Amino acid sequence: MELHLHISGDTDLSGQVYRGIAAAIAEGRLKHGQQLPPSRLLAEQLGISRKPVSDAYSRLTYDRLVIGRIGKGSFVNSAREPTQVAKTESAIESNSTLNFWRTLETPLRHPMPEGSSKYEFIGGMPAPAHFPHDEWRRCTLYGLRKNNGFLGKYGPTEGVPALREAIARHCGFSRGVRCTSAEIVVTNGAQQAFDLLTRVMVSPGDVVAMEDPGYPMARLLFTGQGAKVVSVGVDKEGIIVDEIPPETKLIYTTPAHQFPLGMPMSQARREKLLAKAHEIGALIIEDDYDSEFRYEGRPTDSLQSMDQHGVVAFVGTFSKVMLPELRLGYVVTPPALVKALLAAKHVFDWHSPAAAQYALAHFIEDGSLLKHIRRGHGIYATRRDELIKHFQGALEPWFRLIPNTAGFHVAAVATRDIDIRLLQKLARRADVGLYALQDFYTERTPQKGLFLGYGAIETLDIGPALMRVRDILQEMS
Missing domain, CATH: 3.90.1150.10 (Aspartate Aminotransferase, domain 1)
Incomplete structure (x- = not known):
């Protein structure tokens, strides 16, 4: 990596090198203890002779901005706080949009350890203490080996075939989801799945209906896309379907266990919700965030498994069942949405990391996930x-x-x-x-x-x- 210094003309070369490095140290671009390139290498990078660089290094050493270590090189010697360069704020035309994001609350942030x-x-x-690190390490090494074919290339937008096939089998086994791998798009967590679905289904001003209380991050995402978010109440059976406006384009719900209250949506309410979505032409986002862990009662059907009209997008994530930092989720989408979702993901993200996908596919297939x-x-x-x-x-x-x-x-x-x-x-x-x-x-x-x-x-x-x-x-x- 080259040290960025600007040299102008052919005069006072040593002074220019000295002032450039001194300014970088003062502004904090060169940190205390950071090694400078050898004088010969820096001279080659700058296209000048070695002598001006050597003279500049000598002067920097004399001024105690740099320390020379025999046999090791020259190192920055400045433990002081960097000088902050004051910048005036210009009148940007998009200030109203910027202010929306500046003032937006960002809830559910996990505190740092300290x-x-x-x-x-x-x-x-x-x-986290009970995560199977040895099994995951083995799968990660497998993923790196499998990823050799993608080195230096962009991966498939929809996700690597091995993971999509593994997900289709997993969610069919655990949640009764009916799909093929062709209907699955791998995403960077559930949040990106919500984002992509909103982008292809909602225009600014369109109505999105969601449970209240509900998942704040989904509400913020819909609002950020310009949607008019309508709050729909919940009772002991789940979302109150009669409160969903007829002009709704998107319905967000958590039927397996309502977030945050926890009760499951009743069978009758599920049937009513599906009928309502079909009647008004709305898409249901079924957020199935951590239903793998069930403790009592009979398993309930996913909305997707009951869907006869292609109105449900089933969103799952491995952040809850494994680790949040894995950032891998998926959406099982109705066939009519696949092409649009892939176009949106290609434009906004291109693809999710292939090595991690191969690792997760292996983790699922060898039984480690179950x-x-x-x-x-x-x-x-x-x-x-x-x-x-x-x-x-x-x-x-x-x-x-x-x-x-x-x-x-x-x-x-x-x-x-x-x-x-x-x-x-x-x-x-x-x-x-x-x-x-x-x-x-x-x-x-x-x-x-x-x-x-x-x-x-x-x-x-x-x-x-x-x-x-x-x-x-x-x-x-």
Whole structure:
């Protein structure tokens, strides 16, 4: 890599090199301890003789901006803060659009390790300590070997065939989804699947209907695309279909277990929703975010498996079942949308990393994924039982759990008038991370309560953490 220095003309070459390097150090472009190129190499890169560069290095060393180490080279010697260059803000014509994104709230960000509490009830985070690193490392090496054919090339936009075939078998086995690999588009997580579906289905001003409470990141994405997002209420059976406007183009729902409340959509409500979408010509986005982990009751059909008219796009992700940083998801799309989705992904993203796709395909095909899900199911079931025990015991005077059958979070509704924000603040001081249920509401009157993820907290920590919460509630009372 070349050191960027601008040399003009043939005069004062040594001074120009000196001032260029000194300015780069002052502005922080050259960091303390960073090695400078040898004088001969820098001279060749700049197209000048070696002597001006050597003279500049000598002067930099004399001024203690650079230190020479015998046998190793010349290194930057500046531990001071870089000089900030003031820039004036010009009147950009797109300022209204910029202000929209500048002021946009970005919820559900996971705290960095240094900002986390000892006991974290954050949602959407699987149990990282129980991830099968050895099996995944083996599959990653396999993926790198398989990817040799794509080195230096762009991969297929729809995803590598091996992964699409593996996904078709996996979601058919685990969720009853009826599809072929030709109907699957691999995406960078579920969020990109939502983005692509919105791009091809919605124009600015079109109506998108979604559950309220619901997934904030989906709402923000629809809003960012210029859609008019209409909040639709939920009850114990799921989304209230009669509240969906007739002009709706897109319906976002979480039927396996409603996000964030957790109850599954009833069979009758599913049938009614499918009939409504067919009647008004809307597409349903079925967000099946972590339904692999089911604890009680009979399995429910996916909306996609019940769809007779091509009105459901089934979105799945491996962020919850494996690791968020994997950033691989998929959409099972109605045949009529495949060509448009591929065109959109090609334009906005081109393709997802091929090596990771091959690794995941191998992880699915050799049975490692199902083994990991079974192991995770046992861990999450134990944690869920521990949460239920404490909310039906020590915390019963303050909260009631909403029954749920899947995933790795629960919602607890307050049965007293509790200041949830104050509870969060006091709990954080006690090293317990709590999250408010009201943050998932937009227009509907929010229920006071807590959203409790149990992927990031160890089973043995749940009791001590909730006892701290109980003590805080007693003091607040």
